[in-house]
Amino acid sequence: MFRFTLVKKDKKTKARLGFFETLHGKVETPIFMPVGTAGSVKTVTPDELKDVGAQIILGNTYHLHLRPGEDVVNHFGGLHKFIRWDRPILTDSGGFQVFSLAELKNITEEGVTFRSHLDGHKIFLTPEKSIEIQSKLGSDIMMVLDECVPYPCEKEYVKKSIKLTTRWAKRCKEAKKNQWQALFGIVQGGVYEDLRKQSAEEIVEIGFDGYAIGGLSVGEENRLMYDITDFTTDYLPEDRPRYLMGVGTPEDILECVSRGVDMFDCVMPTRNARNGLLFTSYGKLHIKREQWKLSDKPIDENCNCYTCKNFSRGYLRHLFKAGEILALRLNTIHNLHFYISLVKDIRNAIRKECFEEFKKEKLEMFKIGGD
Ligand SMILES: Nc1nc2cc3nc(NCCc4ccc(CCO)cc4)[nH]c3cc2c(=O)[nH]1
Numbered sequence: 001m002f003r004f005t006l007v008k009k010d011k012k013t014k015a016r017l018g019f020f021e022t023l024h025g026k027v028e029t030p031i032f033m034p035v036g037t038a039g040s041v042k043t044v045t046p047d048e049l050k051d052v053g054a055q056i057i058l059g060n061t062y063h064l065h066l067r068p069g070e071d072v073v074n075h076f077g078g079l080h081k082f083i084r085w086d087r088p089i090l091t092d093s094g095g096f097q098v099f100s101l102a103e104l105k106n107i108t109e110e111g112v113t114f115r116s117h118l119d120g121h122k123i124f125l126t127p128e129k130s131i132e133i134q135s136k137l138g139s140d141i142m143m144v145l146d147e148c149v150p151y152p153c154e155k156e157y158v159k160k161s162i163k164l165t166t167r168w169a170k171r172c173k174e175a176k177k178n179q180w181q182a183l184f185g186i187v188q189g190g191v192y193e194d195l196r197k198q199s200a201e202e203i204v205e206i207g208f209d210g211y212a213i214g215g216l217s218v219g220e221e222n223r224l225m226y227d228i229t230d231f232t233t234d235y236l237p238e239d240r241p242r243y244l245m246g247v248g249t250p251e252d253i254l255e256c257v258s259r260g261v262d263m264f265d266c267v268m269p270t271r272n273a274r275n276g277l278l279f280t281s282y283g284k285l286h287i288k289r290e291q292w293k294l295s296d297k298p299i300d301e302n303c304n305c306y307t308c309k310n311f312s313r314g315y316l317r318h319l320f321k322a323g324e325i326l327a328l329r330l331n332t333i334h335n336l337h338f339y340i341s342l343v344k345d346i347r348n349a350i351r352k353e354c355f356e357e358f359k360k361e362k363l364e365m366f367k368i369g370g371d
């Protein structure tokens with residue numbers, strides 16, 4: 001059960017306001033999805049996720065297959081019950097994780113063979129196996145198994161790779177049959193516009209509930225990511241959500257919403273939080289800096305998250321320097337709240353038809369510098 005509704009199209013940019021409905025509830029777009037790779041969004045509880053306004057989270061087929069295994073999750077009634085999250089979950093297919101994490105991988109027509117980064121045991125992932133795992137996990141939105149080519153990558157290789165990705169997408173759709181879960185296709189094509197057009201046309205031809213732009217945020221320059229995104233969204237149907245995988249910084253999200261993207265996921269807010277790097281309205285702030293030792297200010301005076309309502313920079317710096325686990329939790333709560341509030345403000349700006357001014361103002365403020 002999945003349905004996307006386009007509510008409003010911005011007049012001056014390609015930004016869109018919409019929402020989609022799943023078995024586990026409704027999600028307004030543009031949306032940011034916190035990453036819960038192995039089931040948990042690191043260091044925070046489901047209630048804390050709801051407090052910061054999270055509507056949907058992302059899980060990873062690769063990680064959950066390796067540990068604890070989809071049969072264990074299925075034994076507990078699926079991922080929602082296992083992790084106690086009753087809102088929508090999207091699972092990535094393992095495509096990217098194999099290419100970015102596993103050692104010794106070999107790709108054939110049938111699938112990809114790789115060794116677990118945990119204990120080195122051999123795994124053979126096929127489109128059918130990826131769909132089987134995601135079905136047992138019970139995610140609301142499944143992703144097809146694709147080949148995410150590295151950057152840079154020979155055009156000849158990319159040309160062959162998108163054909164394989166298209167054949168795998170077809171096999172995923174067949175493997176899904178009439179299951180209740182939604183299935184998103186993934187467009188590849190590297191940084192080559194003609195191959196992006198070809199991949200988009202082939203994936204749209206198969207027909208999916210939504211379309212992801214893959215193969216980006218893999219080391220290419222931002223400008224190139226924006227250009228390829230801008231080019232590709234023109235080949236995706238208006239009445240389906242567009243999901244830019246692995247993106248990105250607050251700037252990237254503003255830039256790519258204006259280029260027609262509805263959905264984002266990134267480990268940036270959570271991973272940076274654990275490294276003491278905090279997002280504020282004026283740019284990034286390094287909490288461990290000496291200059292915050294005696295600061296009684298919150299991370300961001302414009303933020304009303306639990307961390308900013310209760311704690312000073314001085315205390316957060318102390319916790320971080322002392323290696324207190326609470327530091328990781330409070331930093332994560334703030335960074336997730338920052339990202340989720342940003343996309344909420346984006347939705348309101350599109351609704352009030354002032355998105356372009358909102359974007360300009362935000363980008364200017366981010367440049368001031370948080371430190
Ligand atoms: N199935 C599939 N999944 C993907 C996930 C991705 N995730 C990314 N980028 C994430 C990169 C990324 C990694 C780490 C950090 C934190 C740095 O502090 C930020 C971004 N690109 C991606 C591409 C694909 C893709 O084509 N196919």
Ligand SMILES: [Zn+2]
Pocket residue numbers: 299300303304305306307308309333334337
């Ligand atoms: Zn805050």
